[in-house]
Amino acid sequence: MKAPLITLNDGHHLPAVGLGTYQIRGGEGLDQVLTAIQDGYRLLDTSTNYDSEGIVGEAIRRSGIPRSEFFVTTKLPGKYHHYEDALMMIQESLFRMGLEYFDLYLIHWPLPKRKLYVEAWQALVTAKKLGLIRSIGVSNFEPEHLDKIIEATGVTPAVNQIELHPYWVQERMVKANQERGIISEAWSPLGRGSDALKESVITELAEKYGKNPAQIILRWHVQRGVVPIPKSRNLQHQRENLAIFDFELSQTEIERINLLEKADGRIEGQDPNEYEEFD
Numbered sequence: 001m002k003a004p005l006i007t008l009n010d011g012h013h014l015p016a017v018g019l020g021t022y023q024i025r026g027g028e029g030l031d032q033v034l035t036a037i038q039d040g041y042r043l044l045d046t047s048t049n050y051d052s053e054g055i056v057g058e059a060i061r062r063s064g065i066p067r068s069e070f071f072v073t074t075k076l077p078g079k080y081h082h083y084e085d086a087l088m089m090i091q092e093s094l095f096r097m098g099l100e101y102f103d104l105y106l107i108h109w110p111l112p113k114r115k116l117y118v119e120a121w122q123a124l125v126t127a128k129k130l131g132l133i134r135s136i137g138v139s140n141f142e143p144e145h146l147d148k149i150i151e152a153t154g155v156t157p158a159v160n161q162i163e164l165h166p167y168w169v170q171e172r173m174v175k176a177n178q179e180r181g182i183i184s185e186a187w188s189p190l191g192r193g194s195d196a197l198k199e200s201v202i203t204e205l206a207e208k209y210g211k212n213p214a215q216i217i218l219r220w221h222v223q224r225g226v227v228p229i230p231k232s233r234n235l236q237h238q239r240e241n242l243a244i245f246d247f248e249l250s251q252t253e254i255e256r257i258n259l260l261e262k263a264d265g266r267i268e269g270q271d272p273n274e275y276e277e278f279d
Contacts, residue, residue: 001040001242006227008158009181012103012135015071016222017242018043020187020231021052029233033059036238045161045185045229047075047108048093049277057097072099075108075139076124078277081116086123090132105133106161109277110145117141121149135159139187140272143176150180159183164226165191166199166217167265169258174224186221189228190214192267201256209247212240219244220257 005013019041024032033044033056046056053074060070074097080089090105105124110117117138124136137159138146150156160177164170164186177184190196197203197213205216214230218241221228230241249257269275 001239002042003040003242004245006183008135008183009156010135010158012158013071014104014135014159014183014227015041015043016227017041017218017244018045018071018073018185018227018229019238020229021046021056022050022231024050024052024231024233025055030055030059030062032233032235032238034062035235037063037065039235039239040242041238042069043071043073043227043229045073048077048089049075049108053093053096057099061098067099071103072097073104073106074102075106076120078109078111078114081107081111081114081120083119083123083126086120087127090123090127094132101131102133104135104137104159106137106139106159107141109140109275110138110142110272111275111277112145112273113276117145118149118152121155122153125153125155137161137182139185140270140275142173142272145272146176146180146182156180157182159185159227161185161187161229163188163267163270164221164228165189165265166196166202166220166257166260167191167262168267169261169265171258174226178225183227184225185227185229187229188267189221189226189230190217196260199260201260205249205253205257209249211244211247215240215244216249217257219247219249220254223249223254 003015139161
């Protein structure tokens with residue numbers, strides 16, 4: 001099973017569901033990524049800060065599947081926002097993964113207090129021109145951050161990957177991205193922990209459609225025009241997370257899930273205007 005493709009604003013195609021690799025590491029992690037590939041995952045999302053770039057690259061090589069079939073994403077750490085540092089880090093990540101190019105490369109956090117994200121974006125624009133990256137984007141950027149980099153370079157991100165789950169619906173950011181022609185990706189799409197999976201509206205819909213709660217939430221993302229990036233080490237869960245394209249929620253059901261949003265729903269300490277990324 002493979003996810004359908006979404007067309008980005010630069011003409012490249014992004015699978016509608018991806019595999020997150022946060023905290024998936026080492027030999028065990030390599031096996032987990034390999035099984036996900038065998039089950040149909042082609043969008044593989046990693047980051048220098050996840051310490052999983054190496055296993056993702058190795059899994060691609062061991063899979064026997066042509067590199068051209070994958071959509072590989074990684075992210076720039078905050079300590080490399082200076083222009084030259086960013087260009088060097090992009091190359092270093094390519095060497096770590098054993099790849100000639102990235103399908104998508106994101107600035108992991110804007111870190112507005114450091115006032116360097118425009119410089120980092122300029123480096124990504126250069127790296128794309130050099131053929132090191134096919135699509136460039138950002139993660140955790142607010143509208144003002146997006147507008148600043150677009151104004152400075154004339155280049156609009158293809159993707160903005162943001163925290164998004166039933167307790168943090170992000171209608172404002174999904175709309176802001178759409179208005180700029182940017183695809184929203186969701187990190188932590190099921191939320192942290194399992195509380196959202198136990199909500200009565202979720203379990204009721206799961207029973208109605210013969211799906212599990214995670215599939216209901218992932219379908220909710222897809223129908224909002226969002227690309228979810230669920231992480232799972234479990235083979236069965238990986239398979240189930242891809243099996244969300246054979247049913248459809250009604251608009252009323254989507255709105256019922258939206259009502260789960262909480263004022264304090266964001267994961268603690270993850271406000272993009274305040275967050276100081278770990279080094």
